[in-house]
Amino acid sequence: HVQLVESGGGSVQAGGSLKLSCSASGDTYGSKTLGWFRQAPGKEREGVARVYTGGSSPDYADSVKGRFAISTANAKNTAYLQMNSLKPEDTAVYYCAICDGICYTFSQSVYNNWSQGTQVTVSS
Numbered sequence: 333h334v335q336l337v338e339s340g341g342g343s344v345q346a347g348g349s350l351k352l353s354c355s356a357s358g359d360t361y362g363s364k365t366l367g368w369f370r371q372a373p374g375k376e377r378e379g380v381a382r383v384y385t386g387g388s389s390p391d392y393a394d395s396v397k398g399r400f401a402i403s404t405a406n407a408k409n410t411a412y413l414q415m416n417s418l419k420p421e422d423t424a425v426y427y428c429a430i431c432d433g434i435c436y437t438f439s440q441s442v443y444n445n446w447s448q449g450t451q452v453t454v455s456s
Contacts, residue, residue, distance in 0.1 A: 379438025
């Protein structure tokens with residue numbers, strides 16, 4: 333079983349930046365896909381970014397391309413989401429999640445470990 337602990341949320345003005353981190357502990361062996369998701373009030377949770385730790389280019393939702401960047405560290409057991417040029421519509425609870433192996437999808441049904449979520453609020 334893998335546990336994910338997330339940190340780095342907060343409040344920022346439009347145009348600002350935040351960096352989220354997600355640390356995995358437990359059964360973290362093997363390559364996996366690390367994903368970031370978000371859920372805005374009244375909306376469904378959506379995929380934001382994902383990367384396969386075995387080596388592939390990251391993938392992003394169109395709404396965040398060019399502004400957000402996903403990266404990994406600590407033997408690929410920590411994932412980061414650098415968020416730049418934030419907009420009010422980026423306001424949401426952000427989650428990280430793991431899909432075993434390489435997962436070419438943001439479909440949440442294949443992500444079987446989830447963090448507790450952290451609030452990101454962007455004011456105009």
